[in-house]
Amino acid sequence: MTSTSIPRTSAGGRAATAALWAGQALLAAVFAGAGLAKLAGDPAMVEMFADVGAGQWLRFLVGTCEVAGAVGVLVPRLAVAAAGGLALLMVGATVTNVAVLEASPLPSAALLVLAVLVAWGRRAAAPRS
Template identity: 55%
Template sequence: MRTHVRTAALWAAQAILAVQLAPAGILKVTSDPAMVELFTTIGAGQWLRYTVGTLEIAAAIGLLVPRLCGPAALGVAALMTGATLTNIFLIAAPPWLPLGLLMVGALVAWARRTEIKAFPLGAVSPDGKQL
């Protein structure tokens, strides 16, 4: 696949993830009644709702920042792993949405693995060289 097509596809996937995560995170941190009820059902406390919402908003922003997109995608994969397991084992809800977001997040994280490895040190070019 040509580099510019691959890059455009990655940015499109990242934008789709951001569009899914930002509103969900905002609903959680603004105490939407449905989110309060959901996290009451989970039984972990409302602190988890605030934590997950904040992480979703941070991930949505990070996915749109070139230097942060790789680590943000890795964070999305971790969050959606938890969401998938929660849907299956705690609330008996269909896991398809978090599972789909998990797969897209994991794919983006894999494609951005060079950026993830270099994250604390600085930006890298698409060919993996330190900038």
């Protein structure tokens, strides 16, 4: 007789899973809001991208990437790639805040760390090719 056992999840494993989902939900909420503000032409976003000097096309590109990342980070098969993409966006945002806008890098750096933690935590669930 063959028996299959279902692995038991420890309390620590459940807590880690809950923390990952909370991180993913936070990333999704923040990036959906920021991306939609950029795409809707919020005056603060238009001004910020004008100050960067790259043109408004960059606002649309970043907004689209943020909204796509916000959706993707909630889809288990896409979470690692989406979190990785959001982390890369935050590298650019952090550098831009320091070098161009002379603004605090802390918010974008914090989101960078959270995105890296989510990508790292979900790496086992990523599809293998």
